[in-house]
Amino acid sequence: MQPLRDVAVVAFAHTGHLRTADELSEVEMLMPVLHEVLDRTGLKTADIDFTCSGSCDYLAGRAFSFTLALDGVGAWPPISESHVEMDGAWALYEAWTKILTGDADTALVYSYGKSSPGSVRDVLTRQLDPYYVAPLWPDSVALAALQAQALIDTGATDEPALAAVAARSRNSETNTAAQQDYVVRPLRTGDCPPVGDGAAAVVLAAGDRARDLCARPAWIRGIDHRIEAHGLGVRDLTDSPSARLAAEKAGAFERPVDTAELHAPFSSQEVVLRKALRLDDDVRINPSGGALAANPVMAAGLIRIGEAAARIHRGESDRALAHATSGPCLQQNLVAVLEGDPR
């Protein structure tokens, strides 16, 4: 189904890789990214019809950090604004929907996360079923390792193949990745995402406004997101029916894509996603390095959409798939299909 309006990503900015931004507060880390993304379009805050952000207070242990982050936008006179306690990819979904309704022609979407102040492996246990699972404190690596072992058991991958995914993502040697220590077996250090801080922002615009703001807009041909049951033992961890359905609803299977930016924080999850999203070897996977290269939690999914869009802006892609995930073991998945105008 065609979207009701043509909406495009017209600009993208992010902080780059930060192991720790401990000298900066959230807003101090975020603000340069907001300024950069607005500068790329020449827009001011007052020109933006709708602002939507994604973040999670648990990461840094700061209550209502998103309200302080909003200081970086300049929200006076009062702006039309919303926030999701999710990755910024879902904030983008809300902004896209808002533009489709005709209530807005432009939107600023941003997200940020500071994982360095806490222990993100433990923090993420708090999103789990509080009755049967969270009291056991199964950390995020442990759950991904259960998924990886299930995948290995099916014969779909093995440890050397996972090391190859990790090495490709970081432009390093496979041998090095294969010799690293286990974090939770079968996942080694290289199979797990780095812990870090970061922020990202995109600007969305509709129709002619998008053409005015960007030489080659990255048109959003479709976005969909789907979620699976929360019970880990109910799901087939070796497959991602939610990612597949989201991709189908977003129109990803109508024509081949040339590029895919996958939000796979663990190497084994890339294997699951490639299969679910039917990405063959002709598709360029994660030219940005993906979440294995930098994983600012709450921003890493939005960065996938931004990186895919930026390749279209630069003429390096004509049709790209961008994916974001949330929850343990790829529980929830969002897929966006982006296209550039014919050259």
Place this chain on the structure above:
Amino acid sequence: MPEVLKAPLVVEFPFTRSLGPVQSAFLTGLRERVVLGVKTGDGRVLVPPVEYDPVTAEEIRDLGSFVEVAPTGTVTTWAWNHAPRRGQPLSTPFAWVLVRLDGADTALLHALDAPGPDAVHTGMRVRIRWADERTGAITDIACFEPYDGDRAEPAGHTGEFENPVTGIVAPARLDYTYTPGRAQSAYIHALGDRRIVGERCPSCRKVYVPPRGACPTCGLATSEQVEVGPRGTVTTFCIVNIKAKNLDIEVPYVYAHIALDGADLALHGRIGGIPYDRVRMGLRVEPVWTEGSRHPDHYRPTGEPDADYETYKELL
């Protein structure tokens, strides 16, 4: 640039959660060393049981749908955890496992006590090791252990118990290293010298105290540091009549918004050195520092004439 300030921050809370009928029966069952599943409309047995069918969303709360399953089962996947973390079921290295108990169609997450990763494989047989003290919680299962005996036969429990548990208390603790960021660090450093230093917006020229690094009106970084006060004006106030826990201040007392001279934003503080019922808008005050304190303990009257309303009405 001054050193980055850091301090430990512990966020800790006991979540008290009420249980629905399905969770109550399951967790009460664990207390009694009985494992219950629920049967869905299409005949699958879900363990751990849930209140809604994860495939059809059909409500499952009819007591007749409970099915007792065996305390023995099969590992469907595993992961070796050589470095257990706080709160996890075992403090010695163990395997995380998903176990499909005999009689169930879905798997339960828990720990498996095994001597090492070579002793664990998918498909291995395990059984529940019960905790000595059981309260009606998932931790009533201490862990799983390897098992090579026969499949245990469940007794066919109906799910009705004496004194069912109706809630759980789940303690949660997360440890952080708090860092206040550039602007607030500078503010805190200045407080160490008993100076109150705000920051000015380069566009609207407003001075924010305490500074947070950004002008919320303009969306720009503040950077020019401006010392304000120490004297200021009470712009508005309230009288606190309820004693706060762990706060050694006699009630009633006055908590006020105070616009320090030179600041464009009021901060708040307690007013002392004057009866609570004589505090008023426009009262001129100054900070009182106590020995070893990192911030003003309270503000007291300076004795100056009250400020004219026109001078602070924009700061209300």
